Structures are given as structure tokens and as C-alpha cells.
Amino acid sequence: GIAGTLAVLARGIEGDFAHLGFPTKRKKKAHPHGDEDEDVGGAGGASSPHVDPTTATGGGDSSVDLFLIKARGSTIWREVRAGTVTFLTMAYILPVNATIMSLAITDAGQNTRTDLVVATAAVSCIASIVMGVLSNFPFGLAPGMGMNAYFVFSVVLGKGIPWRDALTSVLFSGILFLLLSIIGLRTMLMR
Numbered sequence: 001g002i003a004g005t006l007a008v009l010a011r012g013i014e015g016d017f018a019h020l021g022f023p024t025k026r027k028k029k030a031h032p033h034g035d036e037d038e039d040v041g042g043a044g045g046a047s048s049p050h051v052d053p054t055t056a057t058g059g060g061d062s063s064v065d066l067f068l069i070k071a072r073g074s075t076i077w078r079e080v081r082a083g084t085v086t087f088l089t090m091a092y093i094l095p096v097n098a099t100i101m102s103l104a105i106t107d108a109g110q111n112t113r114t115d116l117v118v119a120t121a122a123v124s125c126i127a128s129i130v131m132g133v134l135s136n137f138p139f140g141l142a143p144g145m146g147m148n149a150y151f152v153f154s155v156v157l158g159k160g161i162p163w164r165d166a167l168t169s170v171l172f173s174g175i176l177f178l179l180l181s182i183i184g185l186r187t188m189l190m191r
Contacts, residue, residue: 093145096145097143098113103153104152
């Protein structure tokens with residue numbers, strides 16, 4: 001089933017991909033506090049964002065390691081597997097988000113649920129790409145299901161606020177948060 005597929009993708013199949021040039025064993029490094037070993041790199045293994053990509057390739061490779069994959073001790077194959085697992089983990093959001101949001105958006109036409117699936121996929125794709133390119137971290141981003149449920153059941157259905165007005169307030173709060181981030185006030189408030 002799905003659990004078995006995810007387990008295979010997460011750990012790889014020993015030796016099955018050697019003829020394709022993919023690594024068959026994970027690299028290990030000594031644990032900093034003792035004799036334990038831990039995996040190096042992979043999704044979420046981004047530990048050193050301030051490495052120069054032009055000198056991070058090592059091994060005589062003259063190409064630029066744009067996403068610092070080699071510098072972080074990972075491989076392209078490991079990152080592809082991690083991305084696949086992340087996608088499969090997040091894929092449920094597409095139909096669930098559309099179903100929840102379609103309860104509030106009742107006057108938008110016949111294809112509301114389909115439009116919401118496409119919008120959710122597009123927003124998730126754009127946000128994940130922007131996060132990867134700007135921050136150089138392998139994070140997948142998608143709409144938060146808790147906030148969507150709050151939006152639909154508490155704000156629109158509970159308080160009777162029209163969905164267009166409620167979405168407009170979400171837009172303005174997003175613009176405000178972006179401005180606070182750009183001018184540095186968000187970071188100053190967090191400190």
C-alpha cells in the first residue's frame with residue numbers, strides 16, 4: 001500500500017539503482033556527542049545555508065552546486081525521493097481544501113470544487129518553488145487546513161460574513177505580513 005511505497009521511497013532499495021548511477025548506501029557521519037551515527041543531508045537536512053555554491057561541489061566537479069546538495073552531504077537521487085515523499089504526504093490537501101472551501105463559496109458557479117483544486121495546486125507549487133529558490137531550503141508549502149476550517153466554519157458560516165469580504169481580509173493580512181517582513185519589523189518584534 002501507500003505506507004510501503006513511502007517507506008521504499010524514504011530509504012531507497014539497496015542495489016536496485018546502482019546501474020543508473022544512483023547511490024546505494026547512505027553516507028554516515030559520527031554523531032557530535034558520542035558514538036552514534038546519523039544520516040547526512042536529504043530533505044530537511046539543510047544545515048548550512050551559508051556555503052559558497054561555487055566551491056561546494058568537491059570531488060573535482062567543475063559544475064556549480066546551486067542548491068548546495070553536495071555541500072550538505074546529499075545527492076540528487078535522495079532529494080528526488082524526499083520530494084516525492086513530501087508531495088505524497090501533502091497531496092491530500094488538494095481535494096480536502098477544495099471540499100472545505102466549497103462549503104463557503106456556494107455562488108461561484110458549477111466548477112467551484114475543480115477551480116479550488118487547481119487554485120490550491122497552483123498556490124502550493126508557486127509557494128514551494130519560491131521558498132526553494134529564495135531560501136535554499138527544501139520545504140513544501142500548502143494552505144493550512146486549520147486556517148481554512150476556521151475561515152469556513154467560524155468566519156463565513158458561523159458569523160455570516162460574505163466569503164468575498166473574508167477573503168479580502170485574508171489578502172490584506174497577507175500584504176501586511178509581507179510588508180512587515182520586508183521592512184524588518186517582523187524580525188524585530190520576534191526578538
